[in-house]
Amino acid sequence: MLDVYWLLCVCIRTIEHADNTGSLFAFTPEFFLNVAMNAYSALKNYFSPANSMEELPGYEETLTQLAAILAKHFADPRIVGTDIKDSLMQALASYVCYPQSLRAVERIPEEQRVAMMRNLLAPYEQRPWAQTNWILVRLWRGCGFGYRYTRLPHLLKTKPEDANLPSLQKPCPSLLLQRHMAELLSLDKDMAASFLNSVLNQLNWAFSEFIGMIQEIQQAAERPERNFVDTRQLKVCATCF
Structure with missing residues (x-):
């Protein structure tokens, strides 16, 4: 040590x-x-x-x-x-x-x-x-x-976590x-305006991406053939949420 x-x-x-x-x-x-x-x-x-x-x-x-x-x-x-x-x-x-x-x-x-x-x-x-x-x-x-x-x-899980x-x-x-x-x-009014603008833009993007990915996941789940959703897509979806 x-x-x-x-x-x-x-x-x-x-x-x-x-x-x-x-x-x-x-x-x-x-x-x-x-x-x-x-x-x-x-x-x-x-x-x-x-x-x-x-x-x-x-x-x-x-x-x-x-x-x-x-x-x-x-x-x-x-x-x-x-x-x-x-x-x-x-x-x-x-x-x-x-x-x-x-x-x-x-x-x-x-x-x-x-x-x-x-x-x-x-x-x-x-x-x-x-x-x-x-x-x-x-x-x-x-x-x-x-x-x-x-x-x-x-959102608590039943299994113990680290x-x-x-x-x-x-x-x-x-x-x-x-x-x-x-x-x-x-x-700094300019900083405040740019910060709020970037936050709102990011929020708008996150909402759009989240809704789009949720729809894709639902459509994949409804297909008769067995499909596996990409793990990365689920992580991005969770991050957007």
């Missing part, structure tokens, strides 16, 4: 040093970002509960450093690889689902927190819209009108990040 933690710390320091080089950061091998994310995932999910990650030296500081990297680089224009962009987005989406890592995001400098929220509120463009929406929803879920359930009672999955974590909203979002939208 200590070896994996050492590797995580080395990668974090390497990324921070490379970030200070300005435009040369674009030439940093993706290896360091991938290893940092995978090492954190391994420490969190693949060790015995007897070896708690919280007992590692400098644990909270390391968590905050990794949060700063994810918050800054998920929308960094110097990173052009589609796969590494998706990985950073997914890592940030997972990060905001757990109370300890979410508090680490709240501990990063205010300037970085505001920049992160500004990037999340920007039009989707080349970013994965599903992950962006997931992050914004998790920051609100359980606060005010947000769902207070981990999963709606009528309680460590990000989607099964209890709501842990962030009032601090909500405040940043409110301030950005209230002070």
